[in-house]
Amino acid sequence: MPLTSPTRERLTAGIARLVQAGRYVSSRAADSLYGDLPSFGWALLVPLERDGEQRCSALALQSGVDVSVASRQVTALERSGLVERRPDPHDGRASLIRLSAAGAAALAQTRALRAEWAGEALADWDEDDACLLSELIERLTDDLDRAAPPAVRTAS
């Protein structure tokens, strides 16, 4: 128990506020660029970029959503040309999903847009603080990810 109780509460309260603010921003970013596709689909693109080609169920697991949801999202993303799908050579039931060039570009574009907005909001920040915050947030998220999975586990 290295953290005092008030600090933990303060930190979680801060995170909660940030999550709320970020939710708004990210939803906005998505439909300002590609309003015609399900906004949540972006969550699938990230693991695709990070881990490369993989199957639908793996995507669902990583995003913490039901397989059916992932399936629909993938269909939509495929229609939009952001991902490509090919049958798994080793398993006729499965498909492998891959980020297309357009998908990678769209992802980069979204990031750029977000960064631009952030630049406006953080006009009076200096580089050191931003770097420090980045580091701390990355560390925090890593720890959160590590602690969360047990709950994500479909009880399986």
Add this chain to the structure above:
Amino acid sequence: MPLTSPTRERLTAGIARLVQAGRYVSSRAADSLYGDLPSFGWALLVPLERDGEQRCSALALQSGVDVSVASRQVTALERSGLVERRPDPHDGRASLIRLSAAGAAALAQTRALRAEWAGEALADWDEDDACLLSELIERLTDDLDRAAPPAVRTAS
């Protein structure tokens, strides 16, 4: 343009990840305590606690949702006994919403639960880092809140 581009991208990517992780955690926290009421209702309780008694439209504005949504949430929260509502003595159209004792208790309980979870996830953090991160996150959220409202405007 005080922040370099890579820093901005890094920071926004980190925030995006954190938002995603936090979304999961907060939804989980809400329905593990009070699964019978709309999970989003908690977002209304926070401004109520912070700014005291206020009217429905103010609540909606602060939470960034439509007035109709806030109205429904308030109704649900009132049924659950977490808030109390009384007619505005100065304006017969409006109601003033106030956090009830039960609401304050529930809020505290939720915070405690979140803090407990955080304590597990952040077992290897020290007090200084956590405080520093809290400060930075608070500052960040303040800036984000300040920058966001212009965008909230009906999307065009």
Add this chain to the structure above:
DNA sequence: TCCGTTTGGTTGCTGTCTGCAACGGACCCT
């Protein structure tokens, strides 16, 4: 080889939540 079982994915159904629009009532200014 054959057949029952397991697994991957898709689709239908249902419920929740959101925003927009229309409405009723109260306020304010003339």
Add this chain to the structure above:
DNA sequence: AGGGTCCGTTGCAGACAGCAACCAAACGGA
């Protein structure tokens, strides 16, 4: 008073989630 404005509620439609039923392919024992 009377018209315009504002607050809040409710009806409606759309987006998205999960569960469950379903098909097809792979697996495994007899």
